[in-house]
Amino acid sequence: NAGVTQTPKFRVLKTGQSMTLLCAQDMNHEYMYWYRQDPGMGLRLIHYSVGEGTTAKGEVPDGYNVSRLKKQNFLLGLESAAPSQTSVYFCASSPLRAAGNSETQYFGPGTRLLVL
């Protein structure tokens, strides 16, 4: 199993350009997440999905859109990139939660994005 994969690994954008980050998981997980990591701030949740065709906002959703057309894929879009979106983006997935438990999130290797 590849686990969670992310495409691309690194990208440079100019302000105003758009792009889509792709996350794929082969573990048949129900839940998927997009985080951004900035120095001194840990990881912050951008958007998440509890199943195919569903998405919801996280802590820092502004400037991003997501789609989950297939269970195994979760796309993160930037319609008009801004320098403040320079960050490392991580995708994660987790299985359905068993009652009285909390499931582990499995992370991809990250996408480093630089917006000039």
Added chain:
Amino acid sequence: AQSVTQLGSHVSVSEGALVLLRCNYSSSVPPYLFWYVQYPNQGLQLLLKYTSAATLVKGINGFEAEFKKSETSFHLTKPSAHMSDAAEYFCAVSLGEGAQKLVFGQGTRLTINP
């Protein structure tokens, strides 16, 4: 609202010394707590998690953490540091509801001195 505070953005210890990384949380209900490790240029990997089964949790690579409700803490320890432990460590909290959204601390970078 949940929050996590990691005391010390950088911790440096000698090889063979005790590792102690501090994490305090705030939550209105009993939380689920996690420690993740991030090696350079990699994603996050689960070290251990607390889900109310036992207050002392053992994880991978010799790490363990103790949940102390009275102190709202979940500190990470390892008796003897190894060079390969150099990484960034994140504490996270979840209420375990629905999509199990994680709230992360700021991270602590651990350096091991030879």
